Amino acid sequence: xxxxxxxxxxxxxxxxIGSKTSVTALAKNGGPDFRTGSSFFVHDAHLLxxxxxxxxxxxxxxxxxxxxxxxxxxxxxxxxxxxxxxEQYNWDFVHKxxxxxxxxxxxxxxxxxWFKEYSCGGFLxxxxxxxxxxxxxxxxxxxxxFNDVTVEPILIEKTKGFYFVITDSQGKRVVYAPCEYHExxxxxxxxxxxxxxxxxxxxxxxxxxxxxxxxxxxxxFEQMLTHATEMEAERVIITHIEExxxxxxxxMISVFKQKYPDFDVVPGYDGMRIEL
Numbered sequence: 001x002x003x004x005x006x007x008x009x010x011x012x013x014x015x016x017i018g019s020k021t022s023v024t025a026l027a028k029n030g031g032p033d034f035r036t037g038s039s040f041f042v043h044d045a046h047l048l049x050x051x052x053x054x055x056x057x058x059x060x061x062x063x064x065x066x067x068x069x070x071x072x073x074x075x076x077x078x079x080x081x082x083x084x085x086x087e088q089y090n091w092d093f094v095h096k097x098x099x100x101x102x103x104x105x106x107x108x109x110x111x112x113x114w115f116k117e118y119s120c121g122g123f124l125x126x127x128x129x130x131x132x133x134x135x136x137x138x139x140x141x142x143x144x145x146f147n148d149v150t151v152e153p154i155l156i157e158k159t160k161g162f163y164f165v166i167t168d169s170q171g172k173r174v175v176y177a178p179c180e181y182h183e184x185x186x187x188x189x190x191x192x193x194x195x196x197x198x199x200x201x202x203x204x205x206x207x208x209x210x211x212x213x214x215x216x217x218x219x220x221f222e223q224m225l226t227h228a229t230e231m232e233a234e235r236v237i238i239t240h241i242e243e244x245x246x247x248x249x250x251x252m253i254s255v256f257k258q259k260y261p262d263f264d265v266v267p268g269y270d271g272m273r274i275e276l
Contacts, residue, residue, distance in 0.1 A: 001149065001168040002043040005239060005272040006058040009035030010179075010200065011078050014243035021246050032249040032269035037078050038178045038240045040197070044168060045146035049073060049176060055082035062271060069146055070133075072107040074161045074180050075115035083123055090132040102134040106144060108153075109137050110160050141189075154190070158183035159217075165190055172276040175231060178240050182218045186230040194276055196233040197268070198224050199240040208255055209245045225263055236265040237274070 007013075013035035014027035027033040037052020041059075046068035048055075059065075067089060072080055090099050105124060107115070112135070115121025127133045138144060140155035140162070148169035153162040161180020165187075167173050174195045177184070181199040201221045202214045214220070219227075228236050238252070247255065252267040 001166075001170075001172050001174070001276045003174065003274040003276075004041045004043065004062055004064075005197070005237070005268045005274065006039040006041050006048075006062065006270065007036040007052055007054060008239045008241055008268040008270050008272065009037055009078075010240040010242040011076075012243045013037065013241070016243045019243060021243065023243055023246055023248050026248050027243075032267075034270065035241060035243075036270055037082070039079075040176055040178070040239075042146070042149055042166060045069070045149040047071065047146050047149065047151070049164070050079040050178070051082040051085055052078055053081045056085045056088065058270070059085070067103060069104045069106065071138075071144075071151065071164070072105065072111065072115075073164070073176075073178060074159075075107075075111045075119060075121060076179065077119055079179065080115060080119065080121075083120070083127075086133055087127060091130065098130070098132040102128070102132055104136050105133045106136050106138050108139065108160070108162065112137070152189060154187045156180055156182065156184050165193075168276070170276075174274075174276070175233070181224070184219055184223075184227060186227050190231045193231040193233045195235045195237060195274065196224075196228045196231055197237045197239055198228075200238045200242060200245065200267075205259065208259065209247055211242075211245050225260060225265070228263065228265075234264065236263060237268045237272070238265065239268045241267060 015024040036054035040049040046066045048070045092099050138153050144151040150167050152165040159180040159182050163177035173193045175193050176197045179199050203221045256265045
């Protein structure tokens with residue numbers, strides 16, 4: 001299975017406008033510290049997870065010119081505001097018709113309700129009426145099939161968000177948990193995982209980051225590592241990385257080696273290619 005971490009940033013990816021942190025200064029020079037919104041692509045299935053504002057540039061950067069399906073993990077703007085890329089990809093503005101068959105866009109009913117209430121979710125129904133997408137609702141533990149790849153959404157009850165178990169025809173398994181990571185419960189179906197790709201959660205160890213005040217709406221980094229152990233994950237890749245943590249890519253590598261030597265955990269970066 002071949003995958004690309006298209007975007008590794010979070011709500012406040014580096015470089016951040018108006019910020020004077022050293023991380024933003026580094027990111028302005030490019031390299032792994034320059035991050036865009038959280039998104040993920042499974043090449044075997046031509047499957048796109050999430051559409052942040054920068055998704056058009058992410059796809060072009062990786063020379064991806066085919067999208068067979070989209071999964072919207074949840075409604076948050078940093079994961080969805082680039083949804084118009086599907087109009088650019090699948091609508092003929094000259095002849096006023098779809099270019100190809102409607103693209104399946106998977107989302108839970110609750111997330112679409114919030115997407116419409118708090119953001120631009122009405123576009124999905126508008127696009128469906130124009131015929132270039134098709135909305136498909138999923139529930140927890142549904143089996144979504146894309147060529148030789150299956151995806152199983154697992155509900156996070158506290159947030160009504162999801163994490164996703166991605167399995168290929170050889171039995172290789174990736175868990176993608178980019179956000180809404182609060183009171184996550186490891187489902188029995190997630191045992192023997194090759195890679196966990198996780199939201200960059202706050203550290204209980206206050207010496208790691210200047211961000212001293214822990215949020216009340218997410219689990220901790222240390223709890224996530226406990227989940228990785230329960231999943232028997234061989235490797236952990238961190239995504240949804242915030243500039244507000246004030247840690248550069250190299251600093252994160254150093255912290256992970258020093259603080260968590262028993263784990264194979266690395267920070268992701270935009271364009272990171274992952275193969276199993």
